[in-house]
Amino acid sequence: MKVVMVKYFFDTEANYQITEMAKAWPKEHELVIITSKHLDYVHKVYDKSQELRDRVFETKYGVTIVRLDCWFRLGSRVFLKGLKPTVDRFSPDILFMHGIGDFNDVLYLYGRNKYLTFRDCHMSWIASKNRFAKLYYKFYSIFFAPIINKFHKYELVYALGLEEKEYIKAIGINDDRIAMLPHGYNKNAYYPSIQLRKSFRESLGVADDELLVAYTGKFDYAKSPDVSLDIYEALGDEFIEENKLKFVFIGPANNTYFDEVFMNKLNRLEFKNRVTILPAVPADELVEVYNGADLCLWPRETTLSSIHAQVCGRPVIMEDHVSNLERVVNSSFLFKKGSLDDAVTKLISAIENIKQGYIVDICELDDREYNSQVKKMLDIWQYMIAKRLSIK
Numbered sequence: 001m002k003v004v005m006v007k008y009f010f011d012t013e014a015n016y017q018i019t020e021m022a023k024a025w026p027k028e029h030e031l032v033i034i035t036s037k038h039l040d041y042v043h044k045v046y047d048k049s050q051e052l053r054d055r056v057f058e059t060k061y062g063v064t065i066v067r068l069d070c071w072f073r074l075g076s077r078v079f080l081k082g083l084k085p086t087v088d089r090f091s092p093d094i095l096f097m098h099g100i101g102d103f104n105d106v107l108y109l110y111g112r113n114k115y116l117t118f119r120d121c122h123m124s125w126i127a128s129k130n131r132f133a134k135l136y137y138k139f140y141s142i143f144f145a146p147i148i149n150k151f152h153k154y155e156l157v158y159a160l161g162l163e164e165k166e167y168i169k170a171i172g173i174n175d176d177r178i179a180m181l182p183h184g185y186n187k188n189a190y191y192p193s194i195q196l197r198k199s200f201r202e203s204l205g206v207a208d209d210e211l212l213v214a215y216t217g218k219f220d221y222a223k224s225p226d227v228s229l230d231i232y233e234a235l236g237d238e239f240i241e242e243n244k245l246k247f248v249f250i251g252p253a254n255n256t257y258f259d260e261v262f263m264n265k266l267n268r269l270e271f272k273n274r275v276t277i278l279p280a281v282p283a284d285e286l287v288e289v290y291n292g293a294d295l296c297l298w299p300r301e302t303t304l305s306s307i308h309a310q311v312c313g314r315p316v317i318m319e320d321h322v323s324n325l326e327r328v329v330n331s332s333f334l335f336k337k338g339s340l341d342d343a344v345t346k347l348i349s350a351i352e353n354i355k356q357g358y359i360v361d362i363c364e365l366d367d368r369e370y371n372s373q374v375k376k377m378l379d380i381w382q383y384m385i386a387k388r389l390s391i392k
Contacts, residue, residue, distance in 0.1 A: 004092040005096045006104065011039055012065075013042075015304060020370045023188070024186055032090050043252035046067065083107065096118045109148065117154050119158070144171075148177055149174045160182060183327065184307060184369055196288045204292070206292070210246050212248060213246070214295075221257055223300050224300040228247075229266055232247060232271065233269055243351060248275075302324050315354070317346050320334035332349065
């Protein structure tokens with residue numbers, strides 16, 4: 001089969017779903033990724049170096065990356081120039097557009113499809129903060145959802161989790177048009193490794209008897225890693241010393257939040273000498289971080305990295321809401337949203353468990369592995385293509 005995927009943003013060094021799917025893509029099926037030149041969501045710009053990274057990614061994984069200019073952008077939605085003729089030029093068997101509820105619905109629900117078309121939904125309630133959301137749900141359920149429900153313009157809309165499925169239903173799409181495609185990991189990129197654990201800890205000067213707590217991700221108000229500092233401070237200096245705790249934060253820090261909020265808070269803390277801050281690294285290098293840490297803490301919202309950390313055997317501490325409950329092996333380490341006291345309690349509990357030898361049972365995450373997910377998805381698509389041909 002020839003498959004064209006469309007995604008507003010695509011970073012070859014990230015560990016988002018589309019990147020991991022591309023890495024797991026079977027060589028017998030051609031994959032073309034059409035995307036924009038916008039990379040500001042990962043604090044990058046599209047330049048010659050990014051163009052080179054695209055070419056390296058293409059060669060390594062046998063895919064084609066096409067970056068289009070855009071007519072305009074509205075928040076996270078981009079209206080790509082020449083999208084439909086570009087897709088037509090590749091004559092795909094399958095078109096898979098990541099995300100839903102955008103300009104592409106106008107093109108492909110009211111336009112004519114020459115190929116089997118699929119969409120997915122990445123929107124969870126924790127990330128849905130638009131004040132006009134209810135009006136949008138009503139609008140979509142009137143003008144777009146009936147076409148999806150009645151006709152085969154979109155064969156299926158994939159939900160990447162339970163909250164995403166709820167979101168799809170909220171915009172009016174029926175259950176029989178929804179399939180699950182859960183957030184996951186690539187077994188070739190994330191795995192337990194004693195050697196990686198040793199090398200990362202040595203690079204930071206962390207001893208075997210010290211306990212390392214990690215945060216990876218953006219330094220911004222949405223993720224609020226400064227809240228992690230509040231949680232660590234609430235442990236007390238004596239507890240930190242007795243348990244030999246160290247902390248590492250890894251992510252892009254070229255913004256005002258990092259200087260004015262995070263560093264301003266860190267510089268006032270007694271244990272600041274126990275904190276290491278590292279710049280963002282390519283996703284493939286995070287396997288070393290998750291092996292090297294003893295546990296990971298994300299104080300706000302949700303993150304795909306929680307799955308990757310657990311695959312490396314590390315327990316994770318996050319807020320207690322549906323997306324996180326769905327992704328964690330041990331929900332006892334999730335804390336009540338906005339509760340500093342509960343976060344501290346869960347952190348202490350995790351530390352005590354780790355000292356007793358606790359590691360995550362990664363077998364419970366097997367069904368999220370992308371190599372197997374991609375294979376199942378492609379098998380279904382081939383069946384649907386064969387069925388359509390037999391009808392004709």
